[in-house]
Amino acid sequence: MRRDRIGLLLLCPALLLVLALFVYPLFYGLRLSLQPRAGGLFTNYTDFFGDARERETIVNTLRLALPATLINLALAIPLAYRMRRRIWGQRLITGMFVLPMTLGTVLLAQGMLSFFGPRGWFNKTLLLLGISEEPIRLVHNATGVVISLSIAEFPVVFLLLLGFVSGIDPTLERAAQMLGAGAWQRFYRIILPLMIPGIATAFALSFVATFAVLPSAVMLGQPAGETRVIALAAWQAAYERFDYSAGAAIAIIMAGIQLLVLGLVLGGRSRLYRGPATGGKG
Amino acid sequence: MTVDGDASGHVPTRRRSSIVASPSVWLVYAFVLFFLALIGGIFFTVLFSSFASTWFGGWLPDGYTTRWYRFSVDEFSLWRVLRVTLIVAASVVVLSLLIGVPAAYVLARRNFRGKNAVFLLLLLPIMVPPITYGIPLATMLYEYGLAGRLTGVILANLAPAFPFVIVIMIPFIEQIDPNLERSARMLGASPFRVFTRVLLPLAIPGILAAGLLVLVRTIAMFELTFLTAGATTQTLVVSLYYAAFAAGIRPTQSIDAMAVIYMSTTTVLLLLALRFINPVQMVSRVKQ
Numbered sequence: 001m002r003r004d005r006i007g008l009l010l011l012c013p014a015l016l017l018v019l020a021l022f023v024y025p026l027f028y029g030l031r032l033s034l035q036p037r038a039g040g041l042f043t044n045y046t047d048f049f050g051d052a053r054e055r056e057t058i059v060n061t062l063r064l065a066l067p068a069t070l071i072n073l074a075l076a077i078p079l080a081y082r083m084r085r086r087i088w089g090q091r092l093i094t095g096m097f098v099l100p101m102t103l104g105t106v107l108l109a110q111g112m113l114s115f116f117g118p119r120g121w122f123n124k125t126l127l128l129l130g131i132s133e134e135p136i137r138l139v140h141n142a143t144g145v146v147i148s149l150s151i152a153e154f155p156v157v158f159l160l161l162l163g164f165v166s167g168i169d170p171t172l173e174r175a176a177q178m179l180g181a182g183a184w185q186r187f188y189r190i191i192l193p194l195m196i197p198g199i200a201t202a203f204a205l206s207f208v209a210t211f212a213v214l215p216s217a218v219m220l221g222q223p224a225g226e227t228r229v230i231a232l233a234a235w236q237a238a239y240e241r242f243d244y245s246a247g248a249a250i251a252i253i254m255a256g257i258q259l260l261v262l263g264l265v266l267g268g269r270s271r272l273y274r275g276p277a278t279g280g281k282g
Numbered sequence: 283m284t285v286d287g288d289a290s291g292h293v294p295t296r297r298r299s300s301i302v303a304s305p306s307v308w309l310v311y312a313f314v315l316f317f318l319a320l321i322g323g324i325f326f327t328v329l330f331s332s333f334a335s336t337w338f339g340g341w342l343p344d345g346y347t348t349r350w351y352r353f354s355v356d357e358f359s360l361w362r363v364l365r366v367t368l369i370v371a372a373s374v375v376v377l378s379l380l381i382g383v384p385a386a387y388v389l390a391r392r393n394f395r396g397k398n399a400v401f402l403l404l405l406l407p408i409m410v411p412p413i414t415y416g417i418p419l420a421t422m423l424y425e426y427g428l429a430g431r432l433t434g435v436i437l438a439n440l441a442p443a444f445p446f447v448i449v450i451m452i453p454f455i456e457q458i459d460p461n462l463e464r465s466a467r468m469l470g471a472s473p474f475r476v477f478t479r480v481l482l483p484l485a486i487p488g489i490l491a492a493g494l495l496v497l498v499r500t501i502a503m504f505e506l507t508f509l510t511a512g513a514t515t516q517t518l519v520v521s522l523y524y525a526a527f528a529a530g531i532r533p534t535q536s537i538d539a540m541a542v543i544y545m546s547t548t549t550v551l552l553l554l555a556l557r558f559i560n561p562v563q564m565v566s567r568v569k570q
Contacts, residue, residue: 007392014385014404014444021441022407022415028425029418075313082310093314095556099321104502104548106523107541111324113526114331114534119339121323151320205409212411215504219526231413235509244421251417258414 026255033249044249054250057230058257064142064217064227065210068149072157072206073199080161081191084168094162097155105152109219112148113139144220145227149210156209157202164198165191200269207265208258230254328545332538350539357532358521358540367517369432370507371500374439375493382447383489387481389448390455404445412442412505420509430512438506446499447492454488455481491558498551501544518544 036043048054083090100108116122116138123135138144168191176186214231221227234254238247332350334343354360389401407415419438420429428434458481466476482489507517516524522544525537 007388008394010384011388011400013381014448015400017381017440017444018404018407021419021437023403025419025422026415028422029415032418032421079310079313082306087307087310093310096314096318096321098552098556099549101502101552103321103325103545104504104519106504106519106526107328107545108324110522110526110537110541111328114538115320115324115327121327121341122320124341151317154317208409209411212413212505214413215508215523219523234413234417238417238421239509244424247417248421251414255410255414258410 029248044246057233061229068146068210069206071150072154076158080165084165106215109216148216153206160202200265204262204265328538328541332542350535354536354539363521373436374443374500378444378447382444386448386451390452407442407445416506416509429510434510438510443496450492458484487558494555
């Protein structure tokens with residue numbers, strides 16, 4: 001039909017733009033990474049994996065991304081589970097969790113430097129309550145970066161899981177209760193298995209986001225040492241050594257690791273139970 | 283609900299279950315308070331510091347002054363930075379709405395072959411972290427001589443912005459009854475009139491929400507601007523990063539003054555956006 005074709009034309013600007021600003025640059029980067037300043041096709045890649053300092057950035061990044069993601073899941077799963085039922089101030093609470101999103105990682109890092117610093121309010125409170133004898137070192141090391149990643153990513157993980165949990169039909173739980181299952185049993189045997197796909201999605205997305213950490217690793221960590229993350233290595237190659245080819249190669253390696261984890265987690269997810277857990281929502 | 287109207291023998295059961303449930307509710311509130319204390323602590327540390335004449339180790343600053351705001355206006359060429367931020371953010375909002383809303387309409391209303399593939403392709407720039415595709419994108423923009431200029435910064439920021447508009451707008455458009463369009467068309471309205479008189483007024487809350495969220499995200503977008511901006515095209519957040527990065531040179535209070543300006547802008551905009559949209563929608567639609 002003619003009208004349908006005209007309708008589809010409305011989609012064209014968006015499609016062209018995503019091709020120009022996302023798909024083409026990725027292929028451009030891939031091609032660029034295979035044209036090193038000197039040496040053969042894969043020189044950039046063999047250089048990266050051959051140099052211990054460069055190779056280590058992958059481990060450094062994993063040491064930040066994995067703890068932050070796991071902490072967030074451990075906190076968000078019980079919270080989302082409880083918040084699926086109405087509690088007082090629900091809208092306010094979910095709204096509040098969005099706040100760190102607006103603060104942005106740069107501002108969060110700048111504020112955390114003082115707040116978690118040796119003379120900041122956090123350490124002062126710990127001393128006051130007698131929890132610690134002397135200030136704990138929470139900034140300019142990996143701990144600071146993990147804390148900042150947790151604060152920044154928690155809202156996403158929580159809201160994602162909340163959306164997922166509220167899609168689980170409450171009658172399933174009521175049926176279990178009627179058959180004599182206790183609260184823990186209901187969570188462990190009914191809700192948790194149904195939440196697994198949501199948890200897998202949240203894990204994958206949170207990991208991908210935290211694996212790309214840059215500003216907080218520089219500002220709150222030790223960018224020359226234990227928090228020299230892979231994004232920083234890519235940036236230094238492109239913008240400090242002006243070796244765009246090597247920078248593109250490291251960015252491609254970073255994307256490869258992210259895709260690998262996404263593929264493993266989401267691929268594994270599709271092998272789990274995917275039956276009807278939703279009660280005709282939407 | 284199911285127990286309502288039952289024999290009175292059921293009432294104790296309900297009471298007991300509400301008492302059993304209450305510790306978990308208190309845990310939720312305790313956690314929320316802890317989280318709020320962290321965010322509030324970070325926020326107020328920055329706020330107090332920006333007004334502090336000096337602050338050495340005490341609970342509160344030693345004295346108060348507004349000098350750092352004047353200092354940071356001069357030191358960081360704040361007016362230029364604010365103007366750049368405004369131009370970039372406004373252009374990104376307008377362009378991404380112009381491109382995103384029609385596309386969202388098609389995706390919400392029509393079925394065609396390859397629709398899922400198109401949708402996935404449009405989701406990718408939101409799901410892939412900006413730093414991952416930002417480096418190749420910035421390199422490409424440098425190649426074409428666009429990076430370092432406003433055009434380049436706007437284009438780079440557009441990459442995740444218009445897909446975000448599409449994702450936010452689809453549920454809003456799905457909520458509009460297609461019969462309204464059909465009846466308008468049957469009564470002889472041209473497609474353009476249907477759009478301006480029927481669709482647009484009904485979609486305004488969604489458009490406002492999407493626009494405000496894109497505005498907030500663009501102002502807060504560090505990575506893409508950082509990779510494409512030149513010395514004169516830095517936005518607020520990038521200039522904040524450079525200021526904090528070279529912290530030794532300038533007093534912390536002046537950086538915090540800039541942070542407060544940045545923070546108040548985004549928070550006000552976000553609170554406005556939350557009036558139109560439920561936060562759960564913001565992520566769960568994006569990531570299914």
